Amino acid sequence: MTLFRSLIIAATLAVGHGFGHFTRTEISRREALSNALASVAVVVSIPANAITACPPNSNNCLRQTWTPPSSASAADAIAQLRETISEYPIEGQEDGKVDGGGYAVVSDTLGSGGTGSMRVEYRSSGKGTFARLFNGGKPFVDDLVIEANGNGGFEFRSASRVGDSDFGVNGKRLSYLGGLLKGKGWSGVVVPN
Secondary structure: OHHHHHHHHHHHHHHHHHHOOOOOOOOOHHHHHHHHHHHHHHHHOOOOOOOOOOOOOOEOEEEEEEEOOOOOOHHHHHHHHHHHHHHOOOOOEHHHOEOOOOEEEEEEOOEOOOEOEEEEEEEOOOOOHHHHHHOOOOOOEEEEEEEEOOOOOEEEEEEEOOOOEOOOHHHHHHHHHHHHHHHOOOEEEEEOO
16 A cells, blocks of 8 residues: 555656646656656565664664675575575574574575565563563563565664563574574674664
8 A cells, every 4th residue: 555655646746846836848748757667666666565774773673684695596595585584493592591482484585586575473471571571471572573685694683572671682582593694604794773
């Protein structure tokens, strides 16, 4: 819906200048259509699913960019990425203190052409003091979104759904996954909030 709305706005702006208070200059239908199509092309080239930025000064959201080795094809990179996600311990880290409730891949549209995204839900065990006091004993849920960035790399965003602090859980998760990716020859950079 957002892309459609953007296309309408771009097309309107491209031909709408003829209705202003400017000096009227004649422009052919072909030129008007050309201007409108050029504007639409610019809007369409904007990534439709650009990964959401973390809020400024966020304590429970982190972003990273990971790039596979140059020798890896797009299909190989995606296979390595899926393998890395599956290598994360289902019982979590630190005896279940980090992601002790496991994880599940909720959606995966990564394509062999280096496009698409993957969303993974991680759950706390629900046994900790904060889960008991602030969440009714239910596990906290965090989301990891991985999206192909169009340059051969992948954007990672790990964030808690609720609260202000995550006690470093998102960082530990990304650090673990990053260690696995580094072992496969990938390089990564932290994206500042």
